[in-house]
Every structure is written in C-alpha cells, then in structure tokens.
Amino acid sequence: MSKRPHDGDGHEPITKRSKPADTLGHLAANADELIECMQMLKAQGNGANTALKQRLSKLSQKILPSITDLAHEEEDREESLESLRPEVPVLTAWTPSEVARQLPPVPPILNSAIERASFTHAGMVADKDDQSYEQLEWLGDAYLYLIATAFIFLTFPRLKHGDMCQMREVLVRNATLKEYSVHYGFDKRAIFPTEYGLGGRQGGSKASSKERAKALGDIFEAHVAAIILSDPIQGVAKTTSWLKRLWSTTIAEQIRKQKWQGKQTQSLVIPTMASSSVEPTAQPQKSQRGSAKDALSAELVLQEPRVQIEYRSMDEGRPQKRDPLTKLKLFTQGAFLIGYGETVQLGIGVAKKKTEANERAAENALENKRLINVYREKKQHIMESRRIAQEGASKGLDF
Numbered sequence: 001m002s003k004r005p006h007d008g009d010g011h012e013p014i015t016k017r018s019k020p021a022d023t024l025g026h027l028a029a030n031a032d033e034l035i036e037c038m039q040m041l042k043a044q045g046n047g048a049n050t051a052l053k054q055r056l057s058k059l060s061q062k063i064l065p066s067i068t069d070l071a072h073e074e075e076d077r078e079e080s081l082e083s084l085r086p087e088v089p090v091l092t093a094w095t096p097s098e099v100a101r102q103l104p105p106v107p108p109i110l111n112s113a114i115e116r117a118s119f120t121h122a123g124m125v126a127d128k129d130d131q132s133y134e135q136l137e138w139l140g141d142a143y144l145y146l147i148a149t150a151f152i153f154l155t156f157p158r159l160k161h162g163d164m165c166q167m168r169e170v171l172v173r174n175a176t177l178k179e180y181s182v183h184y185g186f187d188k189r190a191i192f193p194t195e196y197g198l199g200g201r202q203g204g205s206k207a208s209s210k211e212r213a214k215a216l217g218d219i220f221e222a223h224v225a226a227i228i229l230s231d232p233i234q235g236v237a238k239t240t241s242w243l244k245r246l247w248s249t250t251i252a253e254q255i256r257k258q259k260w261q262g263k264q265t266q267s268l269v270i271p272t273m274a275s276s277s278v279e280p281t282a283q284p285q286k287s288q289r290g291s292a293k294d295a296l297s298a299e300l301v302l303q304e305p306r307v308q309i310e311y312r313s314m315d316e317g318r319p320q321k322r323d324p325l326t327k328l329k330l331f332t333q334g335a336f337l338i339g340y341g342e343t344v345q346l347g348i349g350v351a352k353k354k355t356e357a358n359e360r361a362a363e364n365a366l367e368n369k370r371l372i373n374v375y376r377e378k379k380q381h382i383m384e385s386r387r388i389a390q391e392g393a394s395k396g397l398d399f
Contacts, residue, residue: 133222140221174217292362307339333357
C-alpha cells in the first residue's frame with residue numbers, strides 16, 4: 001500500500017486555499033460538464049448507469065475543493081462581520097464603591113481630523129465645508145443627555161421627576177462641562193477667534209465669561225461625539241464608562257446617601273435603551289397608608305376642646321438654605337400643636353416646596369414617639385371622659 005506523501009519534517013503538507021477568483025474560474029471551467037451530468041442523472045434517476053456514476057465521481061473530485069473553498073470563504077466573511085459589530089454597553093446604577101476619587105483620564109479620539117474639528121470654532125475652519133465643534137456638540141449633547149438620564153434613572157429610581165431633571169441639569173449644564181474642559185486642558189487646545197482670548201480682540205470685541213463658558217461646554221460635548229464617531233466598535237462603551245466615573249465625582253454625596261439593597265435590579269443599554277428582563281423592586285406602600293400629615297392629625301386633633309396642627313414657616317430671621325447640589329432655595333417648615341392652652345413644636349422639615357416640607361415636618365413629628373405619646377394620651381383621656389359622661393347621661397334618662 002502506498003503511503004501518503006509527507007514533507008521532510010514528517011508533517012502532512014498544508015493545502016493552500018485558492019483565491020476567490022481562482023475558485024470561481026475553476027468551477028466555471030467545469031460548469032458545462034456538471035450541467036450535462038446533472039441532466040443525465042435527472043433522466044436516469046436511481047437507475048443511473050455505471051459510466052455516469054464514474055463520470056460524476058471524477059467530476060466531484062475535481063470541483064469539490066473549489067466548493068469547499070467557497071464555503072470557507074463565507075465563514076470567514078461572517079467572522080469578519082461579527083468582529084465589526086459595535087460593543088453595546090450595559091449601564092448599571094452607581095454604587096458608593098464606584099465613586100471616583102479623582103477625574104478619570106479621557107478616552108482617546110482615534111481620528112485626527114475629527115479630533116481637530118472637536119476643538120475648532122466655526123469661525124476658524126479653513127474651508128466652509130470643514131466640520132467645527134458646532135456640528136459635533138449637537139451629537140455629543142444628545143449622548144450626554146441620554147446617558148445621564150439612564151444613570152440617574154437606574155441609581156435613583158424613586159426620585160421625583162422634578163428632582164431627576166434637576167440632577168441631570170447639574171451633570172450636563174455648561175458650568176459643569178466647562179469645569180471638565182478646563183481640567184482636561186481643552187481650553188488650551190481650543191482653536192478660537194481672537195475675541196475668546198483673555199485680552200480679547202485688539203481694539204475690538206471680547207467674549208464674555210458666559211460666552212467663553214458656553215464655548216468650552218460645547219467643546220466638551222463635541223469631544224464626547226468625537227470619541228464615539230472615531231471608534232465605531234468601542235466608542236460608546238468607552239464613553240459611557242468614562243462618563244460614569246466622571247459624573248460620580250460631581251454627585252458623590254447623593255450617590256453615597258442613596259439607600260442600597262445590595263442587589264441591582266435593572267440595567268439599560270445605549271443607544272437602544274432596552275430594559276433588562278429582571279423584575280424591578282416592589283413599589284413602596286406609602287401611598288396606601290396616606291400622608292404623614294393625615295396620620296399626625298388622626299393621632300392628635302380634637303374638635304372639642306379644639307386641638308389642631310398648624311404648619312408654619314421657620315425661614316424668617318434665618319440664613320437662606322439652598323440645596324447643595326442644585327443651589328435652589330429650600331423651605332423650612334415646622335409642625336406645631338395648638339391646644340390645651342399651649343403651642344408646641346412637634347417636628348421640622350426641609351424641602352424644595354413648602355408642601356413637601358410640611359409633609360417632612362409631619363414625618364419628623366411622628367418619629368418623636370415620646371412627645372407624640374404625651375398628647376395622644378391627653379386626647380385619649382378626654383375621649384374616655386366624654387364617653388363616661390355620655391353613658392352617665394344616658395342612665396339618668398332611664399325610668
């Protein structure tokens with residue numbers, strides 16, 4: 001029996017795969033014979049004669065390698081397309097352990113032309129058809145808005161709509177983005193008209209500090225777009241990871257104060273924002289119990305003798321309180337019991353709206369169980385005395 005040929009090292013020879021053009025050319029050269037054999041096979045069916053079988057066997061040996069090469073070529077094409085699919089980032093909530101101690105390094109922009117455009121003012125482009133940061137910041141602004149919305153929603157799912165909007169505004173407003181730009185040195189790389197310089201245009205106009213801050217905020221937004229556009233595969237994933245760490249330094253206190261239940265229940269992806277299949281945590285049952293103000297009134301209010309709860313402003317004569325994150329005005333309200341010949345402060349609450357501050361004052365009062373018990377017992381004593389008096393009056397009417 002003859003042995004299969006080997007190379008000098010004792011290994012089987014490597015069969016080189018044909019080029020696509022060679023493969024198709026080889027199949028085309030044998031196409032007429034293949035068609036002829038197929039027509040004969042169709043006519044003879046299962047009873048094909050020996051001559052046709054031998055002819056098909058030889059033809060198969062000739063064209064099978066080319067067909068195999070075509071199959072491998074398709075597999076290679078599918079693998080190549082798979083490697084080009086964008087990496088879709090999965091966004092999860094901020095946790096206290098993820099709060100960055102310092103601003104993270106900015107991801108690189110992989111295209112020099114896009115990078116230059118992200119720093120170039122519209123008035124400084126070399127050609128009218130060239131891009132400036134104005135086009136890029138429009139795209140970057142949309143990504144910032146979407147990504148900030150997702151992280152806030154995941155981290156603070158019980159936050160009121162207005163508070164969510166205010167937190168997002170803190171993350172994406174020009175003042176914040178301008179600070180980031182200065183930290184990363186974008187202001188030194190910006191290609192601005194002369195009026196944006198510290199001295200302004202000689203003998204002419206000078207950009208205001210507000211205009212300069214707006215321009216630096218726009219450059220930051222443009223930089224976000226440039227990172228994404230220059231890296232179609234990992235650009236979005238790198239950007240979301242960077243922004244998560246960066247923004248954590250701005251709202252670190254809010255992240256640390258958030259109550260964590262240990263297990264995260266939701267995630268989102270960018271840019272499709274598809275919700276995960278994991279069930280969200282149960283909604284709190286507070287709405288079924290009613291408000292704290294109603295609960296406090298039910299505990300202590302009387303019609304006769306008159307005992308009531310009043311909510312009063314406690315801001316007069318005190319320094320104005322402001323939210324440490326948004327700098328918006330805060331209202332301080334006190335819950336007071338008026339009755340039994342006295343006025344007693346039961347609790348205090350602070351919030352962005354007076355109605356919310358009143359509710360928090362009532363919650364604070366209900367937490368002071370020792371003081372609440374004192375006036376609850378007074379109410380119960382009066383109610384019991386009234387009941388006994390009514391029973392005595394009823395007995396006096398009996399014959």
